[in-house]
Amino acid sequence: MFKVQEIREIIKLVDASSIDEFVYEADGAKVKLKKKNGVTEVVAPKKVEEAPVAQVAAPTPTAVASIPAPAPKVETPAPVENAADLHKITSPMVGTFYQSPNPEAAPYVKVGDKVGDESIVCIVEAMKLFNEIEAEIKGEIVEILVQDGQLVEYGQPLFLVKAE
Structure with missing residues (x-):
């Protein structure tokens, strides 16, 4: 194997x-x-x-697909907002989710932070390539759906954002 x-x-x-x-x-x-x-x-x-x-x-010609390991279940509190009104920022690839650029740095975003279209919200690492993920929407981070260091799959929701 x-x-x-x-x-x-x-x-x-x-x-x-x-x-x-x-x-x-x-x-x-x-x-x-x-x-x-x-x-x-x-x-x-x-x-x-x-x-x-x-x-x-694979999601894009420049990204590389891989065989994902099962992601651990993450218990998240029920969002205060109606989930239908929230935008989901999803992972564009299979990889490892990181909230900050390095272990000593502060997270890119926290719950309650305002983000713009091009705001970097996290990094997804795939095969030693660190891919910065942008919010692609203006709004407020309502919920972070994954934990730092967690394996994520293509299309998996990472954040919930209340659009402005």
Whole structure:
């Protein structure tokens, strides 16, 4: 069976190359990568004898998909606001969520902070690349939905923002 780090390295190499399809089999496990319109699709490693594997499409041509580990459950208090009125800032990729640029620094935002369209709210690290995530909306941070250092998935809500 492949290790997640090995799969991530293969994805990174295929994404940076000009090849459109890559298949690798070893010890009864198989990894298959395909690019469509510059977007890398990943077929999760499974035993060859098992059922067909699912495909996960990378969110953007520059981002790289990886096999996510299950995220721990985070208990969050019920928001004061009606959730339908709130904007969700979601993760554009699979990676590790960080609230600050380094362990000694203050978090980018806290509950109650005002943010602008281009305000950086966090970092999502994927394969040693630290991607700054912008709010993309003017408003107030109502709730932080994940913990610092938590693994996040593509499309997972990170923050709730009350739009101005």
